Amino acid sequence: MNWPSHGSNPNYLYEALDLPKPEILIDFSANINPLGPPPELEARWMEIFRRITDYPDPDATELKKTISEIEQVEPPSILIGNGGADLISLVSRMLSGKNVLIIQPTFSEYEKNCHLNGCKIHYHHLEAPDWEMNVEQLQNKLKGIDALFLCNPNNPTGVQYHFESIIQLLKASKEAECLFVLDEAFYDMVSDYEPIIPFTKEFQNLIIIRSMTKMFAIPGLRLGYMIAHPEIVRRIKGYQTHWSVNVPALAAGEICLKKQPFMVETSNYIGEERRKLFTFFKKERYAFSPSKANFYLLKDTDKEDQLPLLRHLLRNGIVPRHTYNFPGLDGRWLRFGIKHSSENDRLIEVLKQWRQHHQ
Ligand SMILES: Cc1ncc(COP(=O)(O)O)c(C=O)c1O
Structure with a gap:
């Protein structure tokens, strides 16, 4: 089977399964803010458009200044x-x-890119149903490792690791002279996030990566940033294509980052929808991951193979993310983004129908 490697672009999934595509689809396979981009971005869109005749600032000075103020780090520690x-x-x-x-199961791009660059890849597998980290076990695996990749909250489980565990692992990595690459693409979707960025001052082995495409619903624009020791930032910037971040993305970044109430509103909304969904799943015998983020894993506990459920959902215009390319999940779960309330209600309806026919 030619499974698509990522969510979004549902066409590929219908093609892989040779299913007709219903006219109306709800795409649960990408984890994007259901509230859409901040309204101010749309309001100022023409103003941004007028600036596309200029080349972007290759050093993204203004956006770095904004991030520097919010995150209390010096601009040389930031890379856009x-x-x-x-x-x-x-x-x-x-x-x-x-x-x-x-640390698996996780976002497939770490493995893909490390593989492309000839890295020797080692794995540590976390197990269902809680996918928690045991730092003592992990510590023993750090000998001879140059860099560790961890995603928090983790994609695809949505598990938010304990703050103490992350710090313990950070200290162990430093002792082992190992870089700690922490992907915080979804940090702003959890309601009780504790910041790790201040630790970049003391821990020169810490590299934090953040995406701005999830919270601000701008995956089509492409924007993220990294915070690390200035020497690491300098080295990594050396590989980056000149002008690689475009003018609209830089401008959008500044508008979006100043929208703190929008971010709080989003994580509250996500929290309420998640509670509604999880209450339904419990009642109807669907298993789910203990997610604190804007997506979760789900499976029908009565079935080992989730492919028939995936087909049922697709036929009804519900598009989840398959998990065949997440090592350790291997298709035994489906991943769903938390969408708008009415869309989540539609998912509940389609899962109810499935339960009625598969008691
Ligand atoms: C964990 C994680 N990190 C990073 C990314 C990359 O996001 P983007 O390139 O859209 O900022 C994604 C996208 O799905 C992700 O899930």
């Missing part, structure tokens, strides 16, 4: 990227030929 994916690719290039440890 063409989405978090760009930064993952650049970090992996710096790690060319090195030993890396990836």
Whole structure:
């Protein structure tokens, strides 16, 4: 089967399964803010448009200044990227030929990029149903490892690791002279996030990657940033294409980051929808991951193979993300983004129908 490697672009999934595409689809396969972009972005869109005749600032000075004020880090510690994916690719290039440890199941781009750059890849697998980290076990695997990749909250489980565990792992990585690449693409979707960025001052081995495409619903624009020691930022920037972050993305970034109430409104909305969905899943015997983020894993506990459920959902215009390319999940779960309330209600309805026919 030719499974698509990422969510979004539902056509590929219908093609892979040779299913007719219903006229109306709800795409649950990408984890994007259901409230859409901040309204101010649309209001100022023509103003942004007028600036596309200029080349972008290759140093993204203004956006870095804004991030520097919000996150209390100096601009030389910041690198702006063409989405978090760009930064993952650049970090992996710096790690060319090195030993890396990836904590699975997680976002597939770490493995893909490390593989492309000739890294020797080692794995640590977390297990269902809680996918929690045991730092003692992990510590023993750090010997000889040059860089560790961790995603928090993790994609695809939505698990938010304990703050203490992350700090313990950070200290162990420093002792082992291992870089700690922490992907915080979804940090702003959880309601009780504790910031790790202040630790970049003391821990020169810490690299934090953030995406701005999820919270601000701008995956089509591409924008993310990295925070790390200035020397690491300087090295990684050396690999980046000149002008790789475009004018509209830089302008949108500044507008979006000043929208703190929008971010709070989003994480509250997500929290309420998640509670509604999880209450239904419990009642109807669907298993789900203990997610604190804007997506979760789900499966019908009565079935080992989720493919028939996936087909049922697709036929009804509900598009989840398959998990065949997440090592350790191997298709035994489906991932769903938390969408708008009426869209989540439609998912509940289609899952109810499935339950009625598969008691
Ligand atoms: C964990 C994680 N990190 C990074 C990214 C990349 O996001 P973007 O390149 O859109 O900023 C994604 C996208 O799905 C993701 O899930």
